[in-house]
Amino acid sequence: MNTFQIVGGNPLHGNFHPQGAKNEALQVICAILLTSDLVRIKNIPEIQDVLILIEILKTVGVKVIRNSKGDYTFCSEEIDFDFLKSKEFRKNGAQLRGSIMLLGPLLGRFQEAYIPVPGGDKIGRRRLDTHFQGFISLGAKFLYDEEEKYYAVTAEELQGNYILLEEASVTGTANIIMASVLAKGTTQIYNAACEPYIQQLCKMLNSMGANIQGIGSNFLTIEGVEKLRGTEHTILPDMIEIGSIIGLAAMTKSEITIKNVSWKNLGNIPDTFKRLGIHIDKQEDDMHIPAQEHYKIQKFMDGSILTVSDAPWPGFTPDLLSIILVVSTQAQGSVLIHQKMFESRLFFVDKLIDMGAQIILCDPHRATVIGLNQEIPLRGTMMTSPDIRAGISLLIAALSAKGTSLIHNIYQIDRGYENIDGRLRALGADITRVKI
Incomplete structure (x- = not known):
């Protein structure tokens, strides 16, 4: 069985070329x-x-x-x-x-x-x-x-x-x-x-x-x-992979430029990450995410807690809610994640809780995340990828965590992300594909 071995806590740097959608x-x-x-x-x-x-x-x-x-x-x-x-x-x-x-x-x-x-x-x-x-x-x-x-x-x-x-x-x-x-x-x-x-x-x-x-x-x-x-x-560049790399940059305090993102086809994806406090710069058709020590979740205009939910396009794509949830664990502030379309997609949060994340799973569709503000890093652990999007979310968490993590069943990640370990190593990630 193929497994990712990840030593986390290292900032990444460089250009990332997204795959086709x-x-x-x-x-x-x-x-x-x-x-x-x-x-x-x-x-x-x-x-x-x-x-x-x-x-x-x-x-x-x-x-x-x-x-x-x-x-x-x-x-x-x-x-x-x-x-x-x-x-x-x-x-x-x-x-x-x-x-x-x-x-x-x-x-x-x-x-x-x-x-x-x-x-x-x-x-x-x-x-x-x-x-x-x-x-x-x-x-x-x-x-x-x-x-x-x-x-x-x-x-x-x-x-x-x-x-x-x-x-x-x-x-x-x-x-x-x-x-x-x-x-x-x-x-x-x-x-x-x-x-x-x-x-x-x-x-x-x-x-x-x-x-x-x-x-x-x-x-x-x-x-x-x-x-x-x-x-x-x-085929267009994969907007889900682009969103994944935005989350990765924020969690690992990294400076990454995503090349040729086709901005006009990203909908409200960049703005949703900006509401978590993540800086995103448009450089022609490239996206630059500068290194940030901290990022603060916005509130609604009446001062109430931010809710991020999925909806049919042009609403926020459900494929990125797992990424938003993971990124929120190290933000300053709190957010309610509301996964409306699939009732089993939030069950991977128990693995994040094992890593030290502060998450309350309200029901199969909603989770409240209390951000740690990058003050208490997640800790490395052993995990199993349940599906494509949860798998990449756990990978992002592991790359930000202190210590070594193992992610089993990475076939689920390979189903949706091409040579992701090789492309992340090119950015400086300490990730190895091993057989256990």
């Missing part, structure tokens, strides 16, 4: 199934979840060429539907949650799609109703084999429709968009997710010949077309 990569890579032409995608993060998805695509007949690091060309001229129905595919497809987004493009192009119950982070209930209700609204038939844990959607012909989403699901929106672009007539999606990932997917599809209006809003209008062509697409 994981969540965007999973969507746009699935979108290559909508055409038989060549599709080239650049800035793909070579992380476990993305590499597994690429291998799954290969098994169903997609030809894949790795032009260089992070640069791939795909061709899905022929798809093996017999393999899609096989037990081997059920095993492969169950490895990650992102495999659910194979359904939309397969259904849109071939009028049939099959997928096992997807895997992914264990962060509470993550319903798939939004996906399947959208497909049904387009005229598809839905089948769930409870014994085999297997989904199937089929249609004689998809027909555009007005769809009001029950929730602004990012992957659900992506799946319905991909099913709609080749459907007959007009599809309108209201309460659509509008994250930069979705915007990028829509822009890529339009470059392939789709007709999608309302990009960047929660109301999308899609005029179905008969065929899509090939294209070339570049």
Whole structure:
């Protein structure tokens, strides 16, 4: 089992280059199934979840060429539907949650799609109703084999429709968009997710010949077309990794410059960290975080305690709440963290409490953090990473802590962060990957 051994308490320094966005990569890579032409995608993060998805695509007949690091060309001229129905595919497809987004493009192009119950982070209930209700609204038939844990959607012909989403699901929106672009007539999606990932997917599809209006809003209008062509697409820098490094710089009192962050696609992420008292400077398209001995949490205008909560875009992304929580443990002041979307994502705080953090877990969705103001450092300990975002949060805590920490199950971190130990060592971090 791979483990990170970390000696904390050392300030870091240097330039950090963020990887391509994981969540965007999973969507746009699935979108290559909508055409038989060549599709080239650049800035793909070579992380476990993305590499597994690429291998799954290969098994169903997609030809894949790795032009260089992070640069791939795909061709899905022929798809093996017999393999899609096989037990081997059920095993492969169950490895990650992102495999659910194979359904939309397969259904849109071939009028049939099959997928096992997807895997992914264990962060509470993550319903798939939004996906399947959208497909049904387009005229598809839905089948769930409870014994085999297997989904199937089929249609004689998809027909555009007005769809009001029950929730602004990012992957659900992506799946319905991909099913709609080749459907007959007009599809309108209201309460659509509008994250930069979705915007990028829509822009890529339009470059392939789709007709999608309302990009960047929660109301999308899609005029179905008969065929899509090939294209070339570049993935945005990963805003979750950018936020993680902001937190790392603050916790370790480090001066770090994050290169080419695509400021216009970061939403309120920088401002949320600024409310914790963290200085952030904009230098063209770079982000500079100067070394700070202390940072003070702001209060609301009426003097009440600050609450940081997640919300659909352009609200604060839930993927960074774990980072905000960890960073708050060494701030001056207190903050209430309200994780609305997932009921199991805050359970990693017991590991931070073991390190000396002052945290009250109010319920599965809320935690109050009383900052230590960098006066009492966290202490090194042995931990296990439960999911991607909690894993990187524990890694940040360990890098700020006094003494040595061990983090087991780092596969969870590798799923979302490419060569994170190597890139952190380049900043001066004392982190080693060991087998225990």
